[in-house]
Amino acid sequence: MDNVLSPPPCPNTVTVRRNPHRKARPTPSTTKPPSDTSSASSCNLPQIPFPIQDILSIEIPQSETTTISDSQPPSFSSDDSESENLKVYLRIRPLVPPTARGSTKFPADQSTRSRAKNVWPQNPAKKNTVKEKNPTKKAYESCIKVGDDSCSVTLSPPAALQDSKRSKSEVYEGFSHVFSADSTQIEVYERMVNPLVEGFLKGKSLMLAALGSTGSGKTHTMFGSPRERGMVPLALQRIFKPIKGCGSESSRKFFLSVFEVYADGKAERICDLCPDGTDLRVQQSPIKGIQEVLIHDAAEAESLIGRAMLKRSTAATNANSQSSRSQCIINISSVAEKEKDVQSNCAVLTFVDLAGAEREKRTGNQGARLLESNFINNTSLVFGLCLRSLLEHQKNPKKPLQKHFQNSLLTRHLRDYLEGKKRMTLILTVKPGEEDYLDTSYLLRQASPYMKIKFAKVEDESSLHCNKRHFQTLSRPEQPKRMKVSRTDACKKEEKDVGDENQHCKEDAPQRRNYQIMQNFAKALLNVLKEYKEKLKVAETEILNLRGNLSYEKTRSLGLEKELDNLKSCCTCSKEEQISYSVDEDNNPRYSKAEVGNTSSSSAENLDCPKYFQNELDIAVVEYTNQKHESFPVNGNINTFSEQSDCVVVEDDKLNTEATEIGVSSSGDDNSSSIDQVQQLNENDEDNKSTYSKDEVDNTSSISAENLDCHSNQNELDIAVVEYTNQKHGSFPVNGNVNEVSEESDCVVEDGNPKTEATEIGISSSGDDNSLSIDLVQQLNENDEDAKDLSASLKELMGTQECDTANVPHSATIPITTCKPPDIEKPKRRLLPASSVLLRNVSTLDVDDDVATQQKPKGNRGGKKSAVEERQRTQGSISLLRLLQRNPHL
Numbered sequence: 001m002d003n004v005l006s007p008p009p010c011p012n013t014v015t016v017r018r019n020p021h022r023k024a025r026p027t028p029s030t031t032k033p034p035s036d037t038s039s040a041s042s043c044n045l046p047q048i049p050f051p052i053q054d055i056l057s058i059e060i061p062q063s064e065t066t067t068i069s070d071s072q073p074p075s076f077s078s079d080d081s082e083s084e085n086l087k088v089y090l091r092i093r094p095l096v097p098p099t100a101r102g103s104t105k106f107p108a109d110q111s112t113r114s115r116a117k118n119v120w121p122q123n124p125a126k127k128n129t130v131k132e133k134n135p136t137k138k139a140y141e142s143c144i145k146v147g148d149d150s151c152s153v154t155l156s157p158p159a160a161l162q163d164s165k166r167s168k169s170e171v172y173e174g175f176s177h178v179f180s181a182d183s184t185q186i187e188v189y190e191r192m193v194n195p196l197v198e199g200f201l202k203g204k205s206l207m208l209a210a211l212g213s214t215g216s217g218k219t220h221t222m223f224g225s226p227r228e229r230g231m232v233p234l235a236l237q238r239i240f241k242p243i244k245g246c247g248s249e250s251s252r253k254f255f256l257s258v259f260e261v262y263a264d265g266k267a268e269r270i271c272d273l274c275p276d277g278t279d280l281r282v283q284q285s286p287i288k289g290i291q292e293v294l295i296h297d298a299a300e301a302e303s304l305i306g307r308a309m310l311k312r313s314t315a316a317t318n319a320n321s322q323s324s325r326s327q328c329i330i331n332i333s334s335v336a337e338k339e340k341d342v343q344s345n346c347a348v349l350t351f352v353d354l355a356g357a358e359r360e361k362r363t364g365n366q367g368a369r370l371l372e373s374n375f376i377n378n379t380s381l382v383f384g385l386c387l388r389s390l391l392e393h394q395k396n397p398k399k400p401l402q403k404h405f406q407n408s409l410l411t412r413h414l415r416d417y418l419e420g421k422k423r424m425t426l427i428l429t430v431k432p433g434e435e436d437y438l439d440t441s442y443l444l445r446q447a448s449p450y451m452k453i454k455f456a457k458v459e460d461e462s463s464l465h466c467n468k469r470h471f472q473t474l475s476r477p478e479q480p481k482r483m484k485v486s487r488t489d490a491c492k493k494e495e496k497d498v499g500d501e502n503q504h505c506k507e508d509a510p511q512r513r514n515y516q517i518m519q520n521f522a523k524a525l526l527n528v529l530k531e532y533k534e535k536l537k538v539a540e541t542e543i544l545n546l547r548g549n550l551s552y553e554k555t556r557s558l559g560l561e562k563e564l565d566n567l568k569s570c571c572t573c574s575k576e577e578q579i580s581y582s583v584d585e586d587n588n589p590r591y592s593k594a595e596v597g598n599t600s601s602s603s604a605e606n607l608d609c610p611k612y613f614q615n616e617l618d619i620a621v622v623e624y625t626n627q628k629h630e631s632f633p634v635n636g637n638i639n640t641f642s643e644q645s646d647c648v649v650v651e652d653d654k655l656n657t658e659a660t661e662i663g664v665s666s667s668g669d670d671n672s673s674s675i676d677q678v679q680q681l682n683e684n685d686e687d688n689k690s691t692y693s694k695d696e697v698d699n700t701s702s703i704s705a706e707n708l709d710c711h712s713n714q715n716e717l718d719i720a721v722v723e724y725t726n727q728k729h730g731s732f733p734v735n736g737n738v739n740e741v742s743e744e745s746d747c748v749v750e751d752g753n754p755k756t757e758a759t760e761i762g763i764s765s766s767g768d769d770n771s772l773s774i775d776l777v778q779q780l781n782e783n784d785e786d787a788k789d790l791s792a793s794l795k796e797l798m799g800t801q802e803c804d805t806a807n808v809p810h811s812a813t814i815p816i817t818t819c820k821p822p823d824i825e826k827p828k829r830r831l832l833p834a835s836s837v838l839l840r841n842v843s844t845l846d847v848d849d850d851v852a853t854q855q856k857p858k859g860n861r862g863g864k865k866s867a868v869e870e871r872q873r874t875q876g877s878i879s880l881l882r883l884l885q886r887n888p889h890l
């Protein structure tokens, strides 16, 4: 029973209420029960035993190292968002000897003891006096007293300085919290560091820096001891031990880097405190070559930090047996495993353990140590100047933010914090002894204004950007060493990505070069094409101009031709035979000169046909002269040329030819061809016109001969020559097949009678028996002379034939256009009397034959044909003579 009632030893930091609250029992005298039953029931209630066992079953931590609350985050973690000012904490080192706290094994205790010997050099006379008066009380008197609100302190000068008017009690307030000398590491952590860790785990970059004089407990606060773990170990413990309900941080990876800034003579150096760390170089904020060790748990991190502390520069001074001779910085980086989160969430939690300012008098440093002291003091001064400048800049934005950070490597690295871009927290450590009054007073006076520093509300966002920059700046140069230290999957992945990028760059290099070459070539080609396009446009323009000129020249030439034709028609209208041929509605053939010419030319191509020499030829030549009538319908049969027949020439030298109409047609199933020629002669025609008519007739005969080549296969020749002269009648129908002409007869009709107005010659081939008949009808005018001149006419005829063969112009194929001058006076054609023609033919028969034999034909007919022609002429002459003999009246 005694064991149960006797409480266990209570730890210093845990208060256990031994007697929990209990409801006070109402006194029976003052409390009247409502009823009997109730009172009875109350009296009958069972007595609840005191839960002493439950209370005793509570496990009470025996050590501070296990006091971190792992159930709920501290309630004051929300203070981060309530205040925008820089948080400054003050921690007072215990004044009492360590033995009073039950621990004498810590080095700090030893240093404290040793420091008590060295610090604060005193006048030996006073020292002896003091010792004599109250030696123990003087050493352990505190000059600083914590305020009731735990946010202020009152600094009282020691008694030795109280006589001085300058020394007065000073009250410093506005601290976030003041940790008394008896505060524990856990308390400090939970109130000061835990909010930072929570913010860090949320992605914020935060910093905790410890300031204070040498031996004030900065290192102790930051790193602590195996028994009293400092803020860094506690923070790592919290980081790697997730709290229930706060989510898991397994998606993050943490890296730890530890380095120091120390003095190498008058220069500053940075040394990586990791096991393989060496001296580093600093360019502005980033530090090249620093190792970031991946840590998986708190123990690993603590081990790494422990080894770093062993590597850190320390030395024994009069103020501290293990005085830090460098500024130590610890960075805990949080990197998300997912790459997308890396860019948006990378935080760094920084712990800075500054070397404590030293007074030369108290440290007694000389030589190298004195230089270290100067470096340490200078760094502390620069750090303070940066914060002061930031404060002044915030108070008066017109004042520029001084770049004091450039004066120290430490401040360079902490630039973002010292310029207010990132949040930081300061903890001031002071010694409460009277001998430390000046150092404490100086620190409080210098640091108390920092509490007014405010951080911008966008600090969180800016911190992200800063984190990005930090990650980018650190990851690139530091990535190799990080991978060297810990070959993590993330590092391997990044290495692989970097390698892939380099490989892609190497592979893409020739492709890029080729692409550029092709691009340049394409540009050059495009320019060339543009030039050619412009030239093409110019050429097209020139072509258009030339076409315009050509059309203009054509038009001009046509105009000139028209003018020429007009001139010709005006000047030589009488010379041109206006021959037209057409077939009207009544099947009356009308021939134009042009058409005849075309026909002759086209028929001329068939002259070489061998059948030509075997066919018979019928030629019908009709000459009609009429001074009054323009049209002369021809209804007679077609002229058929025999194989050996020669052309028929109608020559009218003296008669006026008014018009000539030639009709050529082919009829019959026996491929017979026919030619109708109608000549309308005017009485006023000149002699030359009659010559022209002769040419046309000649042409016509040739045409017919050509056509016969293909169609005539008869050996008989029928020639109908009709000459009709009538001065009064305009129409002369030719309907009959009149006279028969013997085979191979040469048909020549000449009307030399000047009074003959019209002559019609019809040559037709009819019948299926291939008989050749020549009808010759000549109606002579009463005024015609008799056949007295027949012989003379024959002579002229022969001469005409000669001219025909000799003067057949190539223009025989010239198209004969139908042109009938309406107003021109029609010349009269004079036809020779048939009798005179016959007489001339008879009289000059032999001679003409001789002449015809001697003269070589011209034109399309060769020498071989000339003999045939001569024979035809001779035969024709004989036929004519026979005809005359039969018709003696002629």
Ligand SMILES: Nc1ncnc2c1ncn2[C@@H]1O[C@H](COP(=O)(O)OP(=O)(O)OP(=O)(O)O)[C@@H](O)[C@H]1O
Residues within 6 Å of the ligand: 092, 093, 094, 106, 107, 108, 109, 110, 111, 112, 212, 213, 214, 215, 216, 217, 218, 219, 220, 221, 320, 322, 323, 324, 325, 354, 355, 356, 357, 429
């Ligand atoms: N709160 C504390 N509780 C117990 N011991 C402490 C405390 N603060 C400091 N000490 C002891 O005081 C001694 C000096 O402390 P510490 O080395 O941390 O001072 P410092 O400020 O780091 O000095 P320096 O700037 O020279 O490094 C240590 O031996 C340490 O154990």
